[in-house]
Amino acid sequence: MDRRRFIRQAGAAAAAAFAAPYILPSGRLFAASGGGLAQHVVLVLFAGGVRQQESVLQRYLADSQGEPYEGNVLYNMLSGAPPEMKIVYGTGLGGINPIPSVLGQSLQQQGTLFREMRAVSTGHFGGLNSLLQGNTAATQGLQQKPLNPTIFEYLRRHAGVPASKCWFVGNSIGGSVPLLNYSEHPTYGARYGANFFAPNVTFGPLGQQYLGDAKVYHPEEQLGPVYAMKAFLDNSFEHMVDAPTGIGNTAAEKADIKAFMAEMFQRTQNGAIAHPPVHDNGDLTTVGYACEVISWFRPTLTVVNLSGVDGCHSNFTGYLASLHRADHAVGHLWNFIQTQVPGMAGNTTLIVVPECGRNDDPNAIKDQNDWFSYDHSDANAHRVFGLMAGAGVQAGLQIGSEGSPVGLVTDVVPTVAELLGIKNEVLSAGLIDPQSMSLFDRI
């Protein structure tokens, strides 16, 4: 072998040995950013429009109804004493019994609180899109798939994460929530999308009626030929239209998800879902099913959407109750991961961010307690907070203040990307807001 040939072959072998670990299941080669800070991320879209005044500022009725009662109704998430009087947000008649805290130590104590961040939209769908796309979503239409890639697609494309390790659990099929599991971006899209359930529908009465009695087929002897015939039929048809593709669940993943669904139908009927101790609204039952998804699939990324607080448009008392329950849901979710999912305790990061705030001034609607209601359209609706805890997050840290905001909701995408080791790929794609950066870089 001559010297030139030897060098060429040795170089090719070295290149192959270097590249092989980075060849994704799709066959694509990617440049790894390096290890992330966590193996799992759970992102709670603390959505529906949360006023800073009743959350981080812990003003209870003082900054909304002109009544001198302050206190913290989010005591799983935030440190601070609850209100002592005018309790309306708990359980029982009139909501007079606050829900006991699930966590022994607040998430604020366990992690880092960004006290004053900025939302880029005062609308729900725009806000949710900004959280998941990492940009302002200024041209995003309602009832339209995200225009730019979501964090799900970045993760699946650049880290090769399988579809069954990427989950979006929505509390509803309203508000275009089911559209958010992937974008219509041409180089990302459905094939890199997340699995999605709106479990209150999927496993609720409708799901039980129409989906809960599925015939079980043998995966090889029966479904094998079915998929082969379908592939033949699709091949005949594919040159006609660009038929919508699935999100890339393999046959084995589909079988696993079907088994999960069968289990959920059974456990729902038996009242055995991992719901929070109190689960009297849609957000709380959604989180119960999210716990089941986390326990079954151990996802790399789980996104959970809550929105019960949006009742604040017409009922401030209900808003306080929903806010309190959303905190109960987050506390339960984190506690469940730490105590019931051994493979994720200690290597999971929790992020909680509202998609938008609510107005400073009320609208004209008064509720049963004669309290004013609030919409979300003014500057105050751009005020939100951000909370992180768990793997890779410094405990007991507070960043920013009312007069000195730090962070944007669009920072969530690069933050999750940094946690999961794909920050460089996400930034290089050039599709997030130029002002966005990882919250770790804000620190």
Add this chain to the structure above:
Amino acid sequence: MRRSLLLALTLVLVATGCRKEPIYELDQVDLRPPSPDKDQLKTNEEYAAILHANLFQTGLPANALFELGQCIESIGDKELAREVLISNFMNKPGVILPTDTAMRADPDAFITDTYRRFLVRDPSEAERTWFRNLIVADPHITTELVYYAFALSNEHLYY
């Protein structure tokens, strides 16, 4: 001798002159691909309605279709959602399926009927041959599995 040759030549000319020229004809063949005009994606409700009609040969009330549409909407992987829906329908009484014996007795008729039922067209010769070979070669193929595959096909999503 000369007259004989002339007579023979005349006879030959007369005989060949009466022969008809052969006419070559071709069958009319549609050179377009199957279903060239199917480009409208069915809504979830339309898909569920047509699927139910194909399997049960009865319609569903509007409220049931609305609820079925919501169930499909609540699952992110629509292909998976359709599989779950089909397997639920297959588990209900009243599904009208040809017998496996009838399918194996006359595969061509079964294939044509199935294409017409689900895809609203006749199969091409290539498609008929592929399915015929599959049915003949694989004893595990049942009418239920064939219906399942057709119900799940992309072409069944379009009209």
